[in-house]
Amino acid sequence: MFLFIYSSLLIVSIQSIPILNTTSSSLPLLLVISFDGFRWDYPDIYDLPNFKSILKRGVRVKHIENSFATVTFPSHYTMVTGLFEETHGIVANTIYDPVLNDTAVVSTMTDTKWWSQNPYSQPIWISNQLANDSNQRRSGVIAWPGCGTPINGHRPYKYENYAAKRPFDSVLEQIFKWFHEPTDTNINFGVVYHSEPDVTGHRFGPISSEMNKTLHEIDNYVGQLLQIVDSDEYLKTHLNVIVTSDHGMHDVDKTRRIRLERYIDTSLFSAYGGNSFANIFVKNKSDIDRIYQNLSVIPNYEVYKKSQIPDEYHYRSNVRIGDILIVGKVGYEIITPGIEETESLGNHGYDNRVESMHPIFYGFGPVFKNNLLAEPFRSVDLYPLMSYILHLNQRQTNGSFDNVKHILIGYRQDNFSKYLVIVCIISVTILALIFTICAYRHSRQLVYVQSNQVPVEYHLLSNNEEAGHRFGPISSEMNKTLHEIDNYVGQLLQIVDSDEYLKTHLNVIVTSDHGMHDVDKTRRIRLERYIDTSLFSAYGGNSFANIFVKNKSDIDRIYQNLSVIPNYEVYKKSQIPDEYHYRSNVRIGDILIVGKVGYEIITPGIAETESLGNHGYDNRVESMHPIFYGFGPVFKSNLLAEPFRSVDLYPLMSYILHLNQRQTNGSFDNVKHILIGYRQDNFSKYLVIVCIISVTIIALIFTICAYRHSRQLVYVQSNQVPVEYHLLSNNEEAGSNFLVTDSEDEEINI
Incomplete structure (x- = not known):
């Protein structure tokens, strides 16, 4: 009945989740623009009206959490690969490779070997082309670092290398020409780079009148971009645009x-x-x-x-x-x-966690929410975001699509999350109800005993361990003593068996406090031979001693003197092992000395004995462990059980006596396995079954929902890769990328 009701609730919740809008048959369109060195807070410092317009029609992310190093080439390659710098290999604007035994700077980094160090590195413009949607996917890239270089055998369908004097409005004009070309040559993905405001930031600093002028020029370019998109109904409806940057800028001086x-x-x-x-x-x-x-x-x-x-x-x-x-x-x-x-009055490349190093992110178009100031995400997350917009299969990168879902309207994660939370709350509530019912039905009734009702038949017995100390644990005398004790146990069994009430109701525990280990005179030390008796007093036993130092300034000296003694463990109070649970009491000394098993300590004023056995050693030593036997109506029969701790005896006895469990250092969970009166076994089985069924149902629901709300992935067979992807050999001569001719301005500092 429970499963029927539970399943019905979940199916209803699934049917109420809206289905993701299906995409049109046309190729997705995306334009990515990077303005180098555009700090995240520039739009707030300098009044930039066209950036404000983007926010009204799209998304502004508070900032991008970029990767180290926060410089141009590494950051731009991270943006288009989704890989950290240590993974893709472009680790700086100036690189030395000890394997290649070669060095490259921005103007010479045009060889395949620099960009293809990791064979897995794949810029998003190549991923777009390799998706192979009826041979129509093409990428166009202008001035982006590495765009003219074959990377693991591929280049973009269309590309133009960086030219320092080229105005950005001509870049916009060219990229939209490529979008508007005939269907057999046009691009569906454009990527462009502009060197400002980085150049101005280096020369004049991030806060300057020159920066104000440059940023308003860029804002005008953004205005041109918006006009181009708004004047074309198809672009206005289908094109998604990302405006971002690689890093920020900070003021510097000599x-x-x-x-x-x-x-x-x-x-x-x-x-x-x-x-x-x-x-x-x-x-x-x-x-x-x-x-x-x-x-x-x-x-x-x-x-x-x-x-x-x-x-x-x-x-x-x-x-x-x-x-x-x-x-x-x-x-x-x-x-x-x-x-x-x-x-220079400005620079970047610092710790990527520093606020002034963070760049901007704006996005608008059919997939983005409107008028949203969103929480930050990382630069490596740009790759999975672009893959989603382009309807590409998600490659494994250092980025995560989960980090960018919150800015999208095409991905109905918000509603799905709400329904999933509701389903989880219902599931947890039902499981809690089941747990409560089962626990009530299978638990034993607790009896609260008043102090004046404690029975008197407890027979506190004297401690008699004389044989072990006198003759050692392995001796004929010990054999005789243990057989005497065994006879006492025989008498106990006869007494119980002869009384039907006791036989039916009495539970008996036979146990001990510790074990015993052999010792001899050759393994003893006298403390006064190592430390002046006027400096301390010692208490404990022959196997360990608590040393109270009279003047606390002498603790280190006494500790050092004792630490050199072989076969003895010496601890300052704060160093006593956690396993001892022997530290937080004023009756424990400033120094604890413990003999290794079989070694003894004679404290001042104590005479030596002829003992052949002793105890009191490290409680983890096997020979220190005592026995436990139990029989009666609560105990299982013929069971050799796993160990538990001496502190667990109290909750065991409380359970047998039907007492409320007091808070102690023991745990009843550690002794349940020896009991038949406690029905934990069957309850656990039922609970496990219920949990498995619940998890299976939730997993099935999640799978159905994920399938209904995910975007369709396109899988490319290796034999379907079109020839237009420019598969190049690694030794092919590359074009001049980021190379400035004599007629151009001086090379910029990026």
């Missing part, structure tokens, strides 16, 4: 710079990276510690050996990352050997 050669001998290392961080490759690995120590004393700079680089950087597992990484605190710069100082 007073916050160091030159590496002033701290370490330049013959010992080479350094690559940028002015905010440097990968230091040490020529002789034996010098790493010395160089690390020299650099570590410099204030306002973070220095890490490669193994110590913070996990948050995701910047460790690549041969192109140096033996030592030095990173300036935000605003502080590093001048590496051979690099000239500049007049």
